[in-house]
Amino acid sequence: MPEIAAAPTPPPAGVLYPAGTLQYTAAGLRRVFAWLLAGEVVFTLIDQLEPKVLPILLKVHGATDQQIAIIVGSINAVMQLLIMPPLGYVSDRTRTRWGRRIPYIFWVTPFATLFLAVTPFAPEIARWALGEGGVGAWLRGLSIPPVVLCFGALVVAYRAVQTATNCMFFGLLRDVIPDTHMGRFLALFRVVGAASTFIITYWLIGRTATHSREIFIGIAALNLVGFLAICWFVREGEYPAVPDKVAPARSGLGGVPGLRATWNFLAESFSEPVYLWTYFVRTCNYAALALSSFIIFFPQQELGLGLDRVGKHLSWPSVVWVVIAYPVGRLVDAWGSIRVLYHGLILITAGYVASFFLVVGDTTFFFSALVTGVGFWIVMLAQLKLAQEIYHPARYSQLAGANTIVISVVVALVVSPAAGWVLDALKGWHPTMALPGVGPIELGPYRLVNLMLGGLYGLAWLGLLRVQHHWRRHQVAGRYVAPL
Numbered sequence: 001m002p003e004i005a006a007a008p009t010p011p012p013a014g015v016l017y018p019a020g021t022l023q024y025t026a027a028g029l030r031r032v033f034a035w036l037l038a039g040e041v042v043f044t045l046i047d048q049l050e051p052k053v054l055p056i057l058l059k060v061h062g063a064t065d066q067q068i069a070i071i072v073g074s075i076n077a078v079m080q081l082l083i084m085p086p087l088g089y090v091s092d093r094t095r096t097r098w099g100r101r102i103p104y105i106f107w108v109t110p111f112a113t114l115f116l117a118v119t120p121f122a123p124e125i126a127r128w129a130l131g132e133g134g135v136g137a138w139l140r141g142l143s144i145p146p147v148v149l150c151f152g153a154l155v156v157a158y159r160a161v162q163t164a165t166n167c168m169f170f171g172l173l174r175d176v177i178p179d180t181h182m183g184r185f186l187a188l189f190r191v192v193g194a195a196s197t198f199i200i201t202y203w204l205i206g207r208t209a210t211h212s213r214e215i216f217i218g219i220a221a222l223n224l225v226g227f228l229a230i231c232w233f234v235r236e237g238e239y240p241a242v243p244d245k246v247a248p249a250r251s252g253l254g255g256v257p258g259l260r261a262t263w264n265f266l267a268e269s270f271s272e273p274v275y276l277w278t279y280f281v282r283t284c285n286y287a288a289l290a291l292s293s294f295i296i297f298f299p300q301q302e303l304g305l306g307l308d309r310v311g312k313h314l315s316w317p318s319v320v321w322v323v324i325a326y327p328v329g330r331l332v333d334a335w336g337s338i339r340v341l342y343h344g345l346i347l348i349t350a351g352y353v354a355s356f357f358l359v360v361g362d363t364t365f366f367f368s369a370l371v372t373g374v375g376f377w378i379v380m381l382a383q384l385k386l387a388q389e390i391y392h393p394a395r396y397s398q399l400a401g402a403n404t405i406v407i408s409v410v411v412a413l414v415v416s417p418a419a420g421w422v423l424d425a426l427k428g429w430h431p432t433m434a435l436p437g438v439g440p441i442e443l444g445p446y447r448l449v450n451l452m453l454g455g456l457y458g459l460a461w462l463g464l465l466r467v468q469h470h471w472r473r474h475q476v477a478g479r480y481v482a483p484l
Helices: 026-060 065-092 102-130 133-140 146-176 179-233 257-269 273-294 297-302 307-335 337-358 362-390 393-425 448-473
Strands: 017-019 022-024 432-435 439-442
Touching: 017 179, 022 026, 026 065, 026 146, 026 179, 065 146, 065 257, 065 273, 065 393, 102 133, 102 146, 102 179, 133 146, 146 179, 146 362, 146 393, 179 307, 179 362, 257 393, 273 362, 273 393, 273 448, 297 307, 307 337, 307 362, 337 362, 337 448, 362 393, 362 448, 393 448
Parallel strands: none
Antiparallel strands: 017 022, 432 439
């Protein structure tokens, strides 16, 4: 286990890896890696339930594409908007004997577990509610099927507390992992994430309709054990006080604590161009992640592939990633996140655009899934490291929360509703287009999702060029210094 040093002095003999006031031996660093990587298994399993399992479950119970978009995309975005910015701001300034992240993880984990475990019981809850007099009459009068409404309510409940876990977990990574090993850690982080994704896509997608309760309850139990173990076995160091910007006297905010905190948050989070362009890049990536919930319906409904077959195709990029992740992580440590992300975004943009034109059956879909899936893992690793390189460590969770505001507004109010509306409006639209060397392709609505995703990743690539420009402006003696 890491030991907390009394003061930020040079590391003693035998202690090689400092992270703030934490001093790790090689064995201590391996232990903290192991516990946090175990948490990533749970984190990814939960994170993959929404884009890969929940849409299928909702479809089985009669939800429209727009309702799926709202439940899977918009609800998550709204919860992040309401919870992550204030929680990130407060946790950066929290000082307890247990640290500034772990106390929050400890208190929200049991509630996240409970709500996640109850989610697949939405049909039973809806039937019970329909039998309850006035409530049942009110539900029957709605245009939304009661079971879909119940799923939505349960997703709101578990996403509210799970969002707090996510915010604190990523803040904890930034606080306890040495900068010298962050790229390699994030590579391993994404390796176990890929392994978890493989489990979801290869074995569980095909069983969603028949074993949804076992899937949700099993992952909920892992969530309880995994995150409580992190609270017990991972220690945080000591943190310096966080200096705040002072509200101008003429603004009248100086004597009002709540308004002063709001002014601080906005002034510190939305004034630096290097932060704003980083928000833009990550917003495009997470908007694409929300939209990718619909890509599973492309091979199933427009190429005629079975759901189990689709899940197995989608699982293989995770296997490839397990092999290449650590070398990519070392590359991130050597090159920096900007350079790796630059090439990753080119790969995934080209992959989705090519998929729109070239995917016509089982084999071409497999290669499409392989290219875009590997590109996805590279992009997600590099964009996470980008945030940790660009944001000031003293305000990491606050800046991540500010980024979440932008992501949530774009995903909840623009991308998810618009995508759901477009896909519902294009139901029955199936013109054909002849391409030389390919033959006729059917332009169904779910094929268009490939172009939408390619467009979002292309915008992220353009935004990254602006990040690089402002990153260079903050160089001091050849080293980037994050603005405070």
